[in-house]
Amino acid sequence: MTAVLAFLTRRRGHKRFDLTDWLTWGYLLAAVFLMFGPVFWLALSSFKTESALQEYPPTMLPLAPVTVTVEGYEDPLQLFRVTGGEHEGKVLAQVRRIGLNAQMVDPANPGERLNVNINDRVPEREFTLAIGNYTTLFDRFNFALYFWNSVFITVVATIITVLFNSMAAFALSKYKFRGRTLVFILIIATLMIPPTINLVPIFLVVSELGLVNSPWAVIWPAVATPTGVFLLRQYMLTIPDDLLDAARMDHASEWRVYWRIVLPLSAPALAVLVIFSVMWRWNEFLWPLIVLNRSEQFTLQLALNSFQGDLQTAWAPLLAMTVLTLLPITLVFAVLQKYITAGIAQSGVK
Numbered sequence: 001m002t003a004v005l006a007f008l009t010r011r012r013g014h015k016r017f018d019l020t021d022w023l024t025w026g027y028l029l030a031a032v033f034l035m036f037g038p039v040f041w042l043a044l045s046s047f048k049t050e051s052a053l054q055e056y057p058p059t060m061l062p063l064a065p066v067t068v069t070v071e072g073y074e075d076p077l078q079l080f081r082v083t084g085g086e087h088e089g090k091v092l093a094q095v096r097r098i099g100l101n102a103q104m105v106d107p108a109n110p111g112e113r114l115n116v117n118i119n120d121r122v123p124e125r126e127f128t129l130a131i132g133n134y135t136t137l138f139d140r141f142n143f144a145l146y147f148w149n150s151v152f153i154t155v156v157a158t159i160i161t162v163l164f165n166s167m168a169a170f171a172l173s174k175y176k177f178r179g180r181t182l183v184f185i186l187i188i189a190t191l192m193i194p195p196t197i198n199l200v201p202i203f204l205v206v207s208e209l210g211l212v213n214s215p216w217a218v219i220w221p222a223v224a225t226p227t228g229v230f231l232l233r234q235y236m237l238t239i240p241d242d243l244l245d246a247a248r249m250d251h252a253s254e255w256r257v258y259w260r261i262v263l264p265l266s267a268p269a270l271a272v273l274v275i276f277s278v279m280w281r282w283n284e285f286l287w288p289l290i291v292l293n294r295s296e297q298f299t300l301q302l303a304l305n306s307f308q309g310d311l312q313t314a315w316a317p318l319l320a321m322t323v324l325t326l327l328p329i330t331l332v333f334a335v336l337q338k339y340i341t342a343g344i345a346q347s348g349v350k
Helices: 002-009 019-045 132-140 143-174 180-192 195-208 215-222 226-236 241-249 254-265 267-283 286-291 300-305 315-336 338-345
Strands: 063-065 077-082 091-098 101-106 109-117 121-123 125-127
Touching: 019 315, 077 101, 091 109, 132 143, 132 315, 143 180, 143 215, 143 226, 143 254, 143 267, 143 300, 143 315, 180 226, 195 215, 195 286, 215 267, 215 286, 226 267, 241 254, 254 267, 267 300, 267 315, 286 300, 300 315
Parallel strands: none
Antiparallel strands: 063 125, 077 091, 077 121, 091 101, 101 109
């Protein structure tokens, strides 16, 4: 902790802060605010009630209106603090609103109704976490099923992606054959093709194979990615060929060389590809929307879409489910993020 604090507070060779130090701190703080501010607001908003989300101007903290049970009224009444007029300073409960006037009562004296202009009162609020937003998910939707579908597709697709891309990268980096460079260029060239162009032909192939409304319809079309092949090939080029030749002299098969030598040495690049693949598969929406029509096959992203209706949207549970959807990908990134710098730097990605 001391080393981290010393690193953060170090200065430009002087005891006093230099102008560049202030500029650096300002840039870093602005970047942190821009990147984590929306996520932090999303997390706090997921604990707000539906009425709190509709308020303007919006508030950062999850503040809920304060209600009180008044004698003679069946439902709890919302409390307001009067800021103007003859009842200024009083905390009253609103019975109903008629135009620009609000009929209110004093909870201590509910027999007398008072008229207050709606511009002369502000609602009383208190910090409240609407945990019900999260419990509603399990009552309204089969969250566990959607979560399992997303996990299954992400894990299986990531394993197959890493296997296929690493084998292709191994061949393109360690085998010398005619047309190797041309094959590599063709693979990279596919990055210039917009994904939407491939949707129709890929769907026809998937439909002919009978994979529609199956998790495999989401998994198979994107297991071989040019980005993954490029990333791993560039990294495997840094592995000395002498190691592979020594293994072959010890009668190691090509599969053994690939599995026991190349893959372990390519761990940083593989970790980067795992992070990318998990992010791609977990956040994928358009392709699953096309090939998955039955609700029991939906992923979390498609389940999120079901919260949006034609006339209204249930924002409170939608935000809560969004937070739960972000947690797995955040954990994967937190565990593997130390490999990103080493993997990308040594893969020649600029």
